[in-house]
Amino acid sequence: MVLSLRLEGSHSFSWNGELRFAFRTTVVPEKVKPVPLDLFIVLDTSGSMTIIDNPPEVDDSLIAGTAVVDGHEVRYLKDDIGVKNRLEVALDAIRELLEKAESTTKVTIITFSDNVNVLCRRVPPSVAMEYLEGITADGNTALYTAVKKAISLIDENPARILLITDGYPTDVEDEREYSKLELPRFSQFIPIGVGEYNAKILRSLADLSNGRFYHVNDVSEISRIMEEEGAKPSGGIRAKVDFFSRFPLNFVNYTPPIYLGTVEGVVRIYGFVQVPPRYSGEVVRVRLTYTDTFDEREHSLERSISLTPATDSAQFVSGLNKYLLWEVEYYEKMREISQLLESGMQVEATRKMQELKEIAERTRKQDLIEATRKIxxxxxxxxxxxxxxxxxxS
Incomplete structure (x- = not known):
């Protein structure tokens, strides 16, 4: 087997009062190899993609005209000034991604502005490259229609959807409609927002598929993101993680059902349950099912944690993992900050960030301290x- 599974708990014993039992599940690829992946590139080609993020100092002789795009006034520069606009920089990043992609990768390219166009469907990277020629930007932002089209083309193969947009949708503006979308199993949205756009929509797409949402101020950053999110060797595909407990399960960094698609690096899933006083028995059990990338057979792994009542307070304390409790608290606090920001409660979110910093320092985990600094x-x-x-x- 090329994947290993660990399950750790915050307590080894139950006690006289109700217990908040935190757990961490870790999936680790012990060996990896290149695997076929369906790669979707969903590219905004609305008029705002002609914006130049870092325009040079220009005089009026270099301005081709002005217009209002997505409610913002923009200046259009002439084509021959030697500076690339958002679309041109994004296309360069996509070309670089396709050049590095494994030949087994199947690429689908979808562009959207007033209409949605499927330029190619499940073709090799070298063939997909040809469809990037001649793409131009104009019109509005049919984001919802493009997302629906991408979803309709996904099958049971692991799919990664890289969505690049720099505008507010002009077809479906209600954020709640995006959160109602049903995604196929083993698919993952990676939305990339440039400049001005609806962050709630992109965040909801990432959350629906346990993906990652990127915000960039400059489209030139897309090249780095493509490098991070491009297909990599995997230890398992069509991986699914199921949890079982007689108590209600609460997850803090993933949303069930948890379909991982491909396992390219270490995956950590955090959660907790409330355990009654003096409880004895199984608290949580986890099952990982996946297809091995080496023998192409389906495998299943299970781990569980049980508790017994402590005989005294010393024994109870000896079985306590306070660092795991703090780690779960840290991710809960992150989620709380995100929800406060979405609700427009910036002052409260700022106060919670200080609490987040204090928790990170208690854990002594450098990656959490650094993540807090960035936030x-x-x-x-x-x-x-x-x-x-x-x-x-991550």
Whole structure:
């Protein structure tokens, strides 16, 4: 077997009062190899993609005209000034991604503006490259229609959908409609928002598929994101993690049902249950099912944790993992901050960030301390939300 499964709990014993039992499940690829992956590129080609993020100092002779796009006035520069706009930079990043992709990767490219166009469907990267030629930007932002089209083309193969947009949707503006979408199993949305856009919509798409949401101020950052999110060797595909408990399960960084698709790196899933006083028996059990990338057979692994009542307070304390309790509390606090920001409660969210910092320092985990620093130094709500979703499922 090429995947290993660990289940750790915050307590070894129950006690006289109700117990908040935290758990961490860790899936680790022990060996990896390249695997076929369905890669979707859903690209915004609305008029705002002609914006130049870092325009040079220009005089009026270099301005081709002005227009209002997605409610914002923009200037259009002439084509021959030697500076690339958002669309051109994004296309360069996509070409770089396709050049590095495994030949077994199947690529689907969808563009959207006033209409949605499927340029190619499940073709090799070298063939997909040809469809990038001649793409231009104009019109509005049919985001919902594009997302629905991408979902309709996904099958049971592990799929990664890289969505790039820089505008507010002009077809379906109600954020709640996006959270109602049903995604096929083993698919994962990776939304990338550039400049001005509806962050709640992109965040909901990431949350629906346990994906990661990226905010960028400059489209040139997309190249780095493509490098991070491009297909990598995997230890297992069509991986699913199921949890069982006689008590209600509460998850803090993933949303069940948990379909991992491919397992390219370490996956950690955090949660907790409330255990009654003096409880004896199984508290939580986890089952991992996946297809091995080496023998192409389905495998299943299970782990469980049980508690027995402590005989005295010393024994109870000896079985306590306070660092795991703090770690779960940390991810709960991150989720709380994100929800406060979405509700427009910036002052309360800022106060919670200080609490997040204190928890991170208690855990002594350098990655949590660094993630907190990035969140506290973020320039706006979109950047904070992006950092949180990425850390939650990194």
């Amino acid at each position: 506290m130094n973020a320039s706006d709500e979109k950047e904070i939300s992006s950092e949180i979703t990425r850390k939650m499922r």
